[in-house]
Amino acid sequence: MPVQRAGKATHQETRAHNEQLVLGTIYAAGQISRAEVARQTGLTRTTVSDVVNGLLRERLVLEIGRGPSTGGKAPILLEVANDARHLIGLDLGDKVFRGAIVDLRGSIVRSVEVAVDDRDGDDALDRVFGLVDQLVAATDRPLLGIGIGTAGLIDTPRGTVLEAVNLDWRDVPIGPLLAERTGLPVYVVNDSQATALAEHVFGGARTPNLVVVKVGYGIGAGVILDGRLFHGDGFGAGEIGHSTIRPDGELCRCGRRGCLETVASSRAILDRLAALSPGRITGLGAAIAAFRAGDVVVRTVVGEAARELGLGVAWLVGALNVRRVVLVGSVAGFGPGWLEEVAGAMRGGALPLLTNETTVEIGRLHDDGVILGASALLMTGELGLSLAGLPDLAAAMELAG
Ligand SMILES: [Zn+2]
Numbered sequence: 001m002p003v004q005r006a007g008k009a010t011h012q013e014t015r016a017h018n019e020q021l022v023l024g025t026i027y028a029a030g031q032i033s034r035a036e037v038a039r040q041t042g043l044t045r046t047t048v049s050d051v052v053n054g055l056l057r058e059r060l061v062l063e064i065g066r067g068p069s070t071g072g073k074a075p076i077l078l079e080v081a082n083d084a085r086h087l088i089g090l091d092l093g094d095k096v097f098r099g100a101i102v103d104l105r106g107s108i109v110r111s112v113e114v115a116v117d118d119r120d121g122d123d124a125l126d127r128v129f130g131l132v133d134q135l136v137a138a139t140d141r142p143l144l145g146i147g148i149g150t151a152g153l154i155d156t157p158r159g160t161v162l163e164a165v166n167l168d169w170r171d172v173p174i175g176p177l178l179a180e181r182t183g184l185p186v187y188v189v190n191d192s193q194a195t196a197l198a199e200h201v202f203g204g205a206r207t208p209n210l211v212v213v214k215v216g217y218g219i220g221a222g223v224i225l226d227g228r229l230f231h232g233d234g235f236g237a238g239e240i241g242h243s244t245i246r247p248d249g250e251l252c253r254c255g256r257r258g259c260l261e262t263v264a265s266s267r268a269i270l271d272r273l274a275a276l277s278p279g280r281i282t283g284l285g286a287a288i289a290a291f292r293a294g295d296v297v298v299r300t301v302v303g304e305a306a307r308e309l310g311l312g313v314a315w316l317v318g319a320l321n322v323r324r325v326v327l328v329g330s331v332a333g334f335g336p337g338w339l340e341e342v343a344g345a346m347r348g349g350a351l352p353l354l355t356n357e358t359t360v361e362i363g364r365l366h367d368d369g370v371i372l373g374a375s376a377l378l379m380t381g382e383l384g385l386s387l388a389g390l391p392d393l394a395a396a397m398e399l400a401g
Pocket of ligand 1: 241242243252253254255256259261
């Protein structure tokens with residue numbers, strides 16, 4: 001995130017600020033006249049005209065014809081050109097790294113996947129570089145920047161992964177490294193926090209408070225309070241995956257025992273199934289199919305994992321009194337049967353007055369949440385938009401479910 005400097009703004013800074021303000025206003029409005037931009041921003045008409053001319057030259061904004069007249073000559077309407085810039089969104093949150101080229105309205109133009117294959121450390125970082133190089137080469141539009149959602153504890157202002165247990169990353173300055181490699185601004189956020197941003201902005205009903213729990217290979221939550229992402233004092237708000245739920249439980253990759261991830265993640269479910277019926281269920285897809293077909297062993301194992309997760313959710317609901325909980329990630333693929341177990345355990349795990357009005361649902365953004373959330377963060381940072389200023393794109397994107 002740009003660092004604020006004290007002192008008088010230079011001419012150039014004022015110009016950049018005005019440009020962001022005008023662009024953000026046009027973006028949020030959809031279609032708007034110059035006069036209306038001036039009214040909403042408080043800038044003079046001359047300044048707005050000047051800035052708009054620059055934006056037209058950069059092809060960031062288009063004139064799309066005349067609007068309804070309010071007496072005099074009908075004003076020309078302006079609109080942001082959605083594909084004037086592309087941005088790159090990365091999802092480094094699970095077993096597969098995903099990258100996408102996204103346009104200014106959050107539509108995914110193209111996406112690429114690369115298997116992580118249990119690689120970690122520098123090997124995993126090299127895969128990220130390869131993915132970014134591939135995406136940079138795949139677009140002919142100017143790039144606005146790179147937004148990354150990644151597992152682990154992230155120092156967002158410094159763009160640094162403080163610790164990602166599953167990737168064996170400690171103090172990896174992935175933001176500065178990619179900025180140096182590409183010359184682009186890079187924004188880094190925890191993957192669950194990215195999903196929370198995406199569900200808040202793009203996921204339908206916009207509620208001021210929201211908890212999104214991402215359950216895949218790892219587990220983490222993102223917390224939106226009063227319409228803003230809540231980072232916590234050390235950027236770790238919602239990092240519940242390594243909170244202990246069974247003190248004498250299985251050894252976790254973090255070195256401790258009985259973390260929530262050791263009982264409720266995809267890995268925990270598959271390990272348990274492998275122990276109970278060796279060689280029968282080989283992957284999450286097969287487990288989901290067997291669960292839906294009513295396989296007794298799978299139902300039992302998944303039900304248990306769901307109830308442990310529900311207890312974790314109950315703690316969040318007790319701590320925050322948030323009434324909307326959204327579950328995302330590959331494990332949410334088990335669907336309604338799994339969801340009911342999570343919700344039931346959540347209701348039984350905290351004061352009824354807190355849980356009675358709390359809804360637990362499965363997210364609507366499917367696999368795109370992390371990429372869209374990281375993109376939203378990048379757009380708010382680079383285009384000077386507020387989260388509330390980003391339009392709800394759920395309808396435009398024709399999201400299923
Ligand atoms: Zn752990």
